[in-house]
Amino acid sequence: MSNLILNSERLNNVLENKIISNADVLQIYQEARTDSSELFLAAQNLRKKFKGKTITFSKKAFFNVINMCKDTCTYCTYKAEPGEEKLSMMSKQQIKQMLSLAKKYRCVEALFVTGERPEQRYQEARDWLAENDFKSTAEYLTHASEWALEEGLFPHTNAGNLTYDEMKDLQKTNVSMGLMLENSSERLSMKGMPHYLAPSKRPKSRLEVLENSGKLKIPMTTGILLGIGETPEEIIESIFAIKKLHEKYGNIQEVILQNFQPKLDTAMSNFPSTEENYFKIIVSLTRIIMPEMNIQIPPNLSPKSYQSFLSVGINDWGGISPLTPDYVNPEFSWPKIKNIAKNSKKVGFDLKCRFPIYPEFFSFISKELREKISFIEDEEGLVKEEYWR
Numbered sequence: 001m002s003n004l005i006l007n008s009e010r011l012n013n014v015l016e017n018k019i020i021s022n023a024d025v026l027q028i029y030q031e032a033r034t035d036s037s038e039l040f041l042a043a044q045n046l047r048k049k050f051k052g053k054t055i056t057f058s059k060k061a062f063f064n065v066i067n068m069c070k071d072t073c074t075y076c077t078y079k080a081e082p083g084e085e086k087l088s089m090m091s092k093q094q095i096k097q098m099l100s101l102a103k104k105y106r107c108v109e110a111l112f113v114t115g116e117r118p119e120q121r122y123q124e125a126r127d128w129l130a131e132n133d134f135k136s137t138a139e140y141l142t143h144a145s146e147w148a149l150e151e152g153l154f155p156h157t158n159a160g161n162l163t164y165d166e167m168k169d170l171q172k173t174n175v176s177m178g179l180m181l182e183n184s185s186e187r188l189s190m191k192g193m194p195h196y197l198a199p200s201k202r203p204k205s206r207l208e209v210l211e212n213s214g215k216l217k218i219p220m221t222t223g224i225l226l227g228i229g230e231t232p233e234e235i236i237e238s239i240f241a242i243k244k245l246h247e248k249y250g251n252i253q254e255v256i257l258q259n260f261q262p263k264l265d266t267a268m269s270n271f272p273s274t275e276e277n278y279f280k281i282i283v284s285l286t287r288i289i290m291p292e293m294n295i296q297i298p299p300n301l302s303p304k305s306y307q308s309f310l311s312v313g314i315n316d317w318g319g320i321s322p323l324t325p326d327y328v329n330p331e332f333s334w335p336k337i338k339n340i341a342k343n344s345k346k347v348g349f350d351l352k353c354r355f356p357i358y359p360e361f362f363s364f365i366s367k368e369l370r371e372k373i374s375f376i377e378d379e380e381g382l383v384k385e386e387y388w389r
């Protein structure tokens, strides 16, 4: 039982570990739009109870393996068309060179990202695969992941809706994988909405892939994209959808809450950025819905205020790269790790480097992968300082 007593009976129930319903959360949301102080206090209380004074991050290199994509989301600036300057199609040699550079920079994670099944739509992508002797992007990724392990980095793949068998293959080398749910609302896939031309973003497809990751016992990172035209009800539904998956399979290792930022070259360039107080309320709601979950916001997308999210319930900054840009949000460079450490310290938190898999999930991975982690892990299951500082 918590010592904190609030005026809100619903929030007191949360602090006493009572089950909270979707309707309760909506009511808490509505009250917080007028005054969010009690919600933030409750979230922070739970964060301290379950996560202490540590804030984690993963030191990574971002491998933009191929950014052609068969789908089109109206907010996306990552996707490239053949001939565009930002097009990326990494050769085997480029991947290997980048891995060795990442090791020199003392990165721990190799984040492999691709667009959604580019070879289904583009001849250029099929030619690129043939030149590198692979039949599919997924096959390429299994090999890239092996090279990462050989170099002493830990792969984490985020390649859209992979099949059960593709994930099963990647599981041999990847300590965790990622797929954003984004939102569980079908409405956002209707005509005129951001996911209309992106069949892979249909909630049914996304949830099926996440279900498969659960069946395979893959530690999974998922999350929600806020500010793309969703309603509060839809956001709350989406958080509950993730909670339900986790209750069923126990494999959701973290929830990313990502704030939409408009991109100049996209159909949503005139859409406003996600309002910060709304964003904070959703972070806090996620904490009260899943008190023990690892909750992350990307600090580069709130460059002036990221440290203030430490008082609304987060316990992770996600992947930060000293070496590569955030290709999904190229106009937002990552803050320097030493500045994140300093700013976190100012508000009472110690920055520590984690693996792309959280310690609570070490039992999910193979003996071989577990052993590789054990060589550089500290007594808390985080990365020993001398391997990343």
Ligand code: SF4
Pocket (backbone or CB within 6 Å): 069, 070, 071, 072, 073, 076, 077, 078, 079, 114, 115, 116, 160, 198, 200
């Ligand atoms: S967000 Fe992902 S699925 Fe959508 S267009 Fe961009 S790369 Fe493709």
